[in-house]
Amino acid sequence: MIYQNGSTGAYYGIHLGNPSSSPTIRNNTIVQNVNEGIRFVGASNKKPVILNSIVYYNGGVVPLVGLNPDAVAYNCCITDCNEVNSNFNDEPGFAYTTEPNNLPVVGNYHLAYDSPCVDTGDSNEYTDELDLDGEPRVDGTLVDRGGDEAYSCDQNLTEDDIFNPQDWNADGLVNMEEFVVFSSAWLTEDPNEAFDSRCDLDNDDDVDLADLRIFCDPNNWLWKACWEQSLCEMYGTYGMMGMGGESVLVLGEAAVTMTVPMASTAPLEPETLTEKSIAEQLLTLKDCAEFLEKIWLEDPTIQQEIDPDDWQKFIDSIYDSAVELKTQLNQLK
Ligand SMILES: [Ca+2]
Numbered sequence: 001m002i003y004q005n006g007s008t009g010a011y012y013g014i015h016l017g018n019p020s021s022s023p024t025i026r027n028n029t030i031v032q033n034v035n036e037g038i039r040f041v042g043a044s045n046k047k048p049v050i051l052n053s054i055v056y057y058n059g060g061v062v063p064l065v066g067l068n069p070d071a072v073a074y075n076c077c078i079t080d081c082n083e084v085n086s087n088f089n090d091e092p093g094f095a096y097t098t099e100p101n102n103l104p105v106v107g108n109y110h111l112a113y114d115s116p117c118v119d120t121g122d123s124n125e126y127t128d129e130l131d132l133d134g135e136p137r138v139d140g141t142l143v144d145r146g147g148d149e150a151y152s153c154d155q156n157l158t159e160d161d162i163f164n165p166q167d168w169n170a171d172g173l174v175n176m177e178e179f180v181v182f183s184s185a186w187l188t189e190d191p192n193e194a195f196d197s198r199c200d201l202d203n204d205d206d207v208d209l210a211d212l213r214i215f216c217d218p219n220n221w222l223w224k225a226c227w228e229q230s231l232c233e234m235y236g237t238y239g240m241m242g243m244g245g246e247s248v249l250v251l252g253e254a255a256v257t258m259t260v261p262m263a264s265t266a267p268l269e270p271e272t273l274t275e276k277s278i279a280e281q282l283l284t285l286k287d288c289a290e291f292l293e294k295i296w297l298e299d300p301t302i303q304q305e306i307d308p309d310d311w312q313k314f315i316d317s318i319y320d321s322a323v324e325l326k327t328q329l330n331q332l333k
């Protein structure tokens with residue numbers, strides 16, 4: 001992923017200045033840079049070959065400077081390109097977009113399940129390579145265009161594998177972070193200034209019990225995107241066979257080779273937990289617990305509106321989080 005380089009000035013997605021050989025650039029997602037996605041300066045026989053990449057939503061007048069996409073790009077998704085060499089100029093179709101212009105959420109460039117980039121790359125030359133999630137290339141019938149390979153948790157790719165409309169901060173989880181937003185919008189109505197339309201899940205201009213029922217639905221609450229799950233979670237240990245190895249990012253004389261550890265042994269570093277951050281989270285949880293207790297007591301219809309088992313699971317998960325945080329806090333003290 002090569003994105004958001006520069007706010008002003010001479011910044012590009014990739015700037016190739018007089019390369020000594022003709023490099024191959026493949027499976028890059030080059031988006032939202034201040035100027036053109038790729039700029040080339042150099043001898044005409046040292047131009048790059050661009051494969052299976054996305055070059056979109058960049059600044060500048062043309063997507064590539066010093067390069068003609070028709071002559072150097074294959075199986076790519078490039079703004080305003082001619083549709084030759086299996087390139088296309090349709091929008092890449094990212095799963096998480098922002099209103100009103102349908103631009104991607106910065107930093108989350110997962111392909112939507114129905115993106116035209118899924119399974120439309122050229123699958124030659126892929127051995128032991130991983131995508132931006134540490135998932136192996138190639139899945140499905142063909143490699144995907146860009147840095148992401150779209151995965152399903154159950155071999156049948158649907159929207160729910162990749163995107164949940166309640167994942168408001170686009171981190172692949174529906175959890176306390178969304179609940180904090182929801183509870184602060186509780187019982188607000190349009191056009192109340194505090195109204196947060198994201199929380200109006202049944203689109204009737206208020207945030208009430210009917211919305212809470214949707215919020216707590218087990219299909220939404222504690223939802224986790226497949227790209228956020230480890231391969232062990234998705235497929236069990238069986239699916240881990242043959243993973244890991246070297247990933248060649250840029251081919252050519254100056255090849256950059258990265259050794260990528262096996263996904264199962266390379267979990268993301270947890271955020272450093274300090275006493276302060278845990279205490280803050282606990283306070284948030286306390287607010288949430290009080291909120292839930294209050295609506296339980298004050299709104300007798302809740303037991304008819306929401307399945308008691310779902311409600312219990314929801315409350316239990318909130319208390320479990322509190323217990324876990326308290327344990328961590330005690331360990332730090
Ligand atoms: Ca694929």
Ligand SMILES: [Ca+2]
Nearest residue numbers: 133135149150
């Ligand atoms: Ca992926």
Ligand SMILES: [Ca+2]
Nearest residue numbers: 167169171173
């Ligand atoms: Ca989230």
Ligand SMILES: [Ca+2]
Nearest residue numbers: 200202204206
């Ligand atoms: Ca509503």
